Amino acid sequence: METTTLVTILQASIAPFVLISGxxxxxxxxxxxxxxxxxLIRRLLEMLPTAPERDxxxxxxxxxxxxxRCSIMRWAIFYSILAIVCVSCVMLLLYASLLFDIPLHFMVEVLFGGSLVSLIISLLYLLEDIRITLRSLDLEIERHEGNSD
Known part of the structure; x- marks a missing residue:
């Protein structure tokens, strides 16, 4: 393999490498x-047998x-890993395309687009987890305010 081909492959791989790091x-x-x-679930389940009836x-x-929340985060993690797999496949296809002079541009575009869509879905799940966390916190604050009256 010529040095210029290797440099071209490495240049084409920079964005995917950065995306994988992020x-x-x-x-x-x-x-x-x-x-x-x-x-926290484990601790709450341990507390349950000895908890007062009202709690x-x-x-x-x-x-x-x-x-x-755990289920939502599982999906967020799944889509993040899927994004990394897609980006890794992009790098492999870029390498194969340049090494063997095979036109794989369409597959590269589809996989890179798929990685971005997966990343967006993952971030939406993360946002939903944060929303649920804050709503749960609000309910707990309301409960404690009600007990202090």
Whole structure:
């Protein structure tokens, strides 16, 4: 392989590499966001057998909301990983296209577009998790304000 061909391949791969790095950081954030409710569910379930009767319904409600958040984050993580897979395939196709002189531009465009769509879907799931988190917090604040009266 000529040096100019290798340089062209590396130049074409810069944007996908940057995209993978950015998505990787988002994935790190998402895995941290799913770990917290998972641990909290375990603690709430441990508290449930000894909880006063008036708190059981509230604890079960919290478990339900936290479980929903975990499910949402699972989808966010799935779409982020799908975006990384698509970008990785783009890099592989770019390499194959330049190395073997095969016209794969359409597949590259479709996969790159698919990676961006997957990333957007992932971010929408993340946004939904944040919305649920804040709504749950508002309900808990209201509950505590009601108990202090």
């Amino acid at each position: 998505i990787g950081l988002l994935l790190l954030s998402m895995t941290n966001r799913i770990a917290r409710p998972t641990d 059981v319904k509230f604890l079960l409600g919290q478990v339900t909301v936290l479980r929903k």
